[in-house]
Amino acid sequence: MDPVRLPLPVVDAAPVVPAVAKPFVHFAVLDDLLNAARANSLWPLTFGLACCAIEMMAVGASKYDLDRFGAGVFRPSARQADVMIFAGTISRKMGPVIKQLWDQMPSPKWSIAMGGCTIDGGPFKYPNQYAIYEGADHLVPVDVYIPGCPPRPEALIAGILRLQEKIKKGEKGDARP
Amino acid sequence: MSPASATPVSLDGLLLESADADFAVTGFHRVHSASVERIGDVARAYDEGAYLLEMITCEDRREDLKAMRLVYTFNRFAGDLDRHVVTVDLSGEIPGAEAPSINGVYPAANWFEREIYDMYGVTFSGHPNLKRILLPDDADFHALLRDFGRMEDAES
């Protein structure tokens, strides 16, 4: 009996993967399977910074129920989490802590910038400000940006679905410099 | 001390100036000013009258007064509302003016004084733990000083 031939995924087509991160051996079907598993069992870190954290809690609670998308298991420890949702303003004092938490998370890992503050400083950005980092991407690589102040729960769900698509395609968040 | 035993405060000889204020307009019942040396005694008098320290804040008023000004507000739980404000003018370098801490009288002053040190660079003598509270420990500026972080000074 002939073996079933599956089409190989075009790995080189992913533009965000730099040359050094190309896998030496391709496990095409296995990679797809692993990515599908990863995408559907995202464990976010229990970590709120400000207002957006309340909407993040609302997404995890009864009405919006993030468990439907396999992303409702909020982990208290960075060592067990694989997606970090930046939910709120990143102050200058908090920046180093976030960097450390991100470094503590095991790969593969992804991040979502939730709300205006983590995109560019949001409502707290003004010329000559001293208090905040103007965007989470000053500290760590970001996979999905969700606008809003705070974004509605539906927007966060859309962001998580977008991240799942990305993971299924094999785009790795932490591969970028 | 139960709040019911609240007595009017005796501030005789402790104040530089004292005046009634229109509560409906300003939100204060009395407006006082005291010298920097006597603020500890003023706080003690309020404490004996079972008043609470609502807040301490600071104003950078160098343009008109060439000085910093500390603002203390006191209020009470028992009886009718009676909000007093005591202002204390500080002289000296900006930042670096000095005032005595009233942390020994009101523990609430601890964080308020640390915040003023953080934001205005006013040092409080006798404070047990005077270090930055809101800004990172390695910050080299005092954020609420008039000449710091003005929007119009930004390079466009």
Added chain:
Amino acid sequence: MRQSAGPTLERTDEADTYYLNMGPQHPSMHGVLRLLLKLRGEEIVTCEPVIGYAHRAHEKMAENRNYIMFIPNTSRVDYLSGMIYNIAFCQAIEKLCSIEVPERAEVIRIIACELNRIQSHLLWFGTFLLDLGGITPFLYCFDDREEILDILDRVTGSRLTYAYGRFGGVTMDVDQDFLVRTLAFVKRIRSRFPMYEKLVGENVIFRERCEGVGVITPEVARQYGVSGPTLRASGIGYDVRRAEPYGGYDRFDFEIPTRTAGDCMARFEVRMAEMEQSCRIIEQAVAAMPEGPIGPKKLVQRLKPPEGMFYFAVESARGHFGQYILSDGSNTPLKLKMRTPSFSNLSAMETVLEGTMVADTIAIVGSIDIVMPEIDR
């Protein structure tokens, strides 16, 4: 983040103590609070809260922009009682500049603020139980809470960070549907209180973890300037809505629930009783809703506040929120100081937590209901 014991190890009486760092990322620290605990075994010797991880420079921004431009900031100071903060700022400026508010706008504001207060207490109730290990109440509360958010969302266009107030009124008028849904919600939440009482208030595990834990005496409350439900659980019936009525609260009949125990259980009971009182205010306000305009006849184009010092206080869901404004007569404040309730409430923790067990820390810090960006501003 690790804190070494340092030179204290050299002293014999300190030899059996060690430091425990909680936060700023900790599942039970509300937001980004960090507690530096010095422990002897499981007993807390000293506790030093480290704050500032959510400092967003609201006060500096107030000095950098005029009063109208500052309105969106206000609800972000304390996003759980964002409506109360937002309206409070408008009320402060109205008082400062002597702007009249139509009666209908006042009543709408009171309904919105009390809905906001119930919402805040519900969220506190859910997360407090979550901290203590009960997940079910969290799901029930959020179900109730979403109803409030929907009602407010319909008129304000926002779920958490409202900019509903304007100087002299509110942005949008409410319709009949708003009033009907509000009354339906009051009926619904009333039917839930007995369930919450049975599910949580009579729960033996919950009572064991809360009764006699984290007692704040009236004297400690006064010395630290504690306010809000935390103060009223210590037997002092001080509520800004009653002590210095603002915004038309003196027209409504409500009680100020107090307890004398001062422990976590008392704080729980006070908040639950306060939700019922908020329901009463809402019912009276809906019944008394007058017809008329919701804003000033002529739009306030340029504010002309008088010079001088000015103070305005309101009762937020967490306590006494005071705004100290120093004006030079222009439409930008020289200084806007926000006296936030959690700042003082949390500063009392260094005394309250001393001598308690480390496992009770979560219950005690949870029970005072803190919002970190409100503390750090």
